[in-house]
Amino acid sequence: MPVSKILIIDDEWESAIVKAVQRRLRDEGWNTIIVQPQSQWMVGEEFETAAIYAIEDERPDGVLLDVRLGEHRDDQFKGLEILRQIVERYPALPVLMFTQYAQGPARDTAVRGALRWNAPVDFIDKLASPEEVVLRLRRLMGSSPDIIPIGAHLLVDVGAETVSARQDRAGTLTPVTDIHGMKFEIFRELAAAWYRSPGELVPFSRLERYSEGEEARASLRVRIREIKVSLGKALGIQLGANDLIVNVRDRGYRLTPPQM
Amino acid sequence: MPRVGIRPVGPGGLARLLGALILVFGVANLAVAPVVGEAMFARLWGIEPLTYMGAALVILGLAITSLAYLVSDIVRSRHRASDEDRRFAERWTQVTQQYFDLFNHDLGRPLRRIVGKEREIREQLQAAGSDIHPSIRELLDEIEEQTPSFRLMMSNIQVLIELETPNTGEHLHAVEPAEVVRRIVDRYSLVAADASKQIVWWSEPTEFGIVYCDSSAIEHIVTNLVDNTVRYAESFAEIGLTRDEKSFYIRVWDDGPGIAARYLPYLFDRGWTPEVARHEERTSSGLGLFIAHSLAKRYGGDLTVESITEPDSDHHTSFTLTLPLRRAPAWNAGEPVA
Numbered sequence: 001m002p003v004s005k006i007l008i009i010d011d012e013w014e015s016a017i018v019k020a021v022q023r024r025l026r027d028e029g030w031n032t033i034i035v036q037p038q039s040q041w042m043v044g045e046e047f048e049t050a051a052i053y054a055i056e057d058e059r060p061d062g063v064l065l066d067v068r069l070g071e072h073r074d075d076q077f078k079g080l081e082i083l084r085q086i087v088e089r090y091p092a093l094p095v096l097m098f099t100q101y102a103q104g105p106a107r108d109t110a111v112r113g114a115l116r117w118n119a120p121v122d123f124i125d126k127l128a129s130p131e132e133v134v135l136r137l138r139r140l141m142g143s144s145p146d147i148i149p150i151g152a153h154l155l156v157d158v159g160a161e162t163v164s165a166r167q168d169r170a171g172t173l174t175p176v177t178d179i180h181g182m183k184f185e186i187f188r189e190l191a192a193a194w195y196r197s198p199g200e201l202v203p204f205s206r207l208e209r210y211s212e213g214e215e216a217r218a219s220l221r222v223r224i225r226e227i228k229v230s231l232g233k234a235l236g237i238q239l240g241a242n243d244l245i246v247n248v249r250d251r252g253y254r255l256t257p258p259q260m
Numbered sequence: 261m262p263r264v265g266i267r268p269v270g271p272g273g274l275a276r277l278l279g280a281l282i283l284v285f286g287v288a289n290l291a292v293a294p295v296v297g298e299a300m301f302a303r304l305w306g307i308e309p310l311t312y313m314g315a316a317l318v319i320l321g322l323a324i325t326s327l328a329y330l331v332s333d334i335v336r337s338r339h340r341a342s343d344e345d346r347r348f349a350e351r352w353t354q355v356t357q358q359y360f361d362l363f364n365h366d367l368g369r370p371l372r373r374i375v376g377k378e379r380e381i382r383e384q385l386q387a388a389g390s391d392i393h394p395s396i397r398e399l400l401d402e403i404e405e406q407t408p409s410f411r412l413m414m415s416n417i418q419v420l421i422e423l424e425t426p427n428t429g430e431h432l433h434a435v436e437p438a439e440v441v442r443r444i445v446d447r448y449s450l451v452a453a454d455a456s457k458q459i460v461w462w463s464e465p466t467e468f469g470i471v472y473c474d475s476s477a478i479e480h481i482v483t484n485l486v487d488n489t490v491r492y493a494e495s496f497a498e499i500g501l502t503r504d505e506k507s508f509y510i511r512v513w514d515d516g517p518g519i520a521a522r523y524l525p526y527l528f529d530r531g532w533t534p535e536v537a538r539h540e541e542r543t544s545s546g547l548g549l550f551i552a553h554s555l556a557k558r559y560g561g562d563l564t565v566e567s568i569t570e571p572d573s574d575h576h577t578s579f580t581l582t583l584p585l586r587r588a589p590a591w592n593a594g595e596p597v598a
Binding site: 015016017019020023068100125126128129132135136139197198199200201202206249251254 | 380404443464498
């Protein structure tokens with residue numbers, strides 16, 4: 001599985017808030033590179049040069065970019081100038097603006113002036129939790145990866161169409177052979193929704209596409225039960241009604257990683 | 261080559277032109293009265309009525325012209341005053357926004373340090389391999405829980421400044437409502453989980469697509485609703501996104517104790533909170549729902565509430581945001597910005 005590379009451009013890279021985000025990005029399995037201008041006196045222009053050079057040199061998969069780079073009045077929106085250059089030179093490169101200006105006129109100016117509606121650029125508040133930063137970056141970099149890890153014990157390989165499980169964190173992931181065909185498709189849908197947004201529920205109407213016969217809902221229920229039995233066996237635990245795949249108010253299902 | 265434009269003549273200009281024409285005709289009448297009078301009537305007595313008529317026309321022309329000048333002057337000065345008022349209001353908003361940005365930045369800095377340190381402590385405790393003592397975890401959670409409230413408070417003030425600016429137009433662009441809801445759920449999921457509450461969302465159709473609206477406005481309205489919901493839900497909160505031919509709807513539902521029917525008419529009033537009615541100490545500013553409701557109305561939609569209170573077993577509160585499905589703005593031939 002290729003490791004994603006995230007470039008962090010922030011003048012406060014030693015701050016606890018940036019470090020917490022950096023650690024969470026590493027936990028996600030991503031490489032982080034911090035852009036540091038050569039000069040001791042960090043002004044916006046030096047960040048601009050260093051950032052563009054680093055993108056050229058490192059070819060990152062995503063960028064986390066602050067808006068205010070330096071304390072000078074002219075540097076207040078330097079990050080937006082860097083953003084404009086990135087959008088112009090590397091239009092496909094996902095950029096997450098990590099800033100206190102996540103809303104309001106600064107964001108609106110940047111958005112109206114430089115971006116098209118489908119540009120892979122988003123804004124997030126500096127007070128956002130590291131988890132929120134990871135989720136937002138995941139979606140910017142591609143909502144359906146080939147490999148979806150669900151907690152430490154389950155892994156969905158979309159390309160190979162397999163679900164693997166292990167009972168211990170240190171153990172080896174073993175494919176669960178019972179989950180294939182329609183059952184795999186159902187589990188893949190649930191895993192992809194969870195990966196995009198852990199609170200996302202997949203409505204019955206979407207999952208019923210993978211059911212057969214006139215009683216699509218009943219058939220879906222049976223398949224979900226079978227998936228839970230197979231995965232419970234592979235994980236060595238008994239999965240109850242509120243574990244792993246949960247029916248939410250009879251509207252759809254959502255995935256919750258197994259608590260082990 | 262510079263273009264030469266013809267400025268359309270307004271009613272004031274037409275009145276002045278008419279007055280001038282009458283005036284010229286009157287003067288001409290006076291000038292030719294002796295000649296024409298004598299020629300027409302072969303006697304001098306014909307001069308007098310023509311002179312009177314010329315004089316009357318001169319007076320009428322002068323009156324119309326003066327009146328037209330006077331009226332347009334009054335109208336112009338009123339326009340000038342309202343333009344000055346508008347410019348002043350815009351300038352006031354700009355200055356307020358600048359001060360607010362400064363305030364937000366400087367107030368946010370210590371808060372970011374506190375939150376950063378809190379996250380560091382949490383990680384160090386986890387790395388040490390020891391379970392965090394429940395009371396310490398509670399303290400750390402409390403700091404973490406206050407951050408979304410701070411973020412919301414700051415953006416509420418920002419939106420309030422905008423709302424109080426006269427003549428602020430709508431900012432329509434392409435928005436993915438599902439992505440907006442996703443972001444809000446990202447923000448509140450951890451807070452809800454810390455309080456042993458579950459927050460889920462869904463959209464029907466699953467591929468909801470784009471609508472033309474203001475993403476900041478939708479995000480702001482729904483964030484206020486979700487912030488309330490997470491606070492008052494007993495164990496479960498749900499956000500549903502649906503659409504029909506004319507509108508799209510975002511419903512925020514929670515299984516909380518419900519809002520008493522007597523409070524519902526005041527819910528969207530500025531500064532109103534249940535504590536105000538009970539003469540208790542206020543725990544919130546009472547601005548969130550007022551702003552949410554005002555924004556919904558500004559974008560041609562509505563925000564409604566429905567609630568069933570305890571002891572009914574189906575107690576809940578449900579807010580529904582309705583916004584019209586608009587066409588792409590005419591100024592944007594291609595895909596608009598988001």
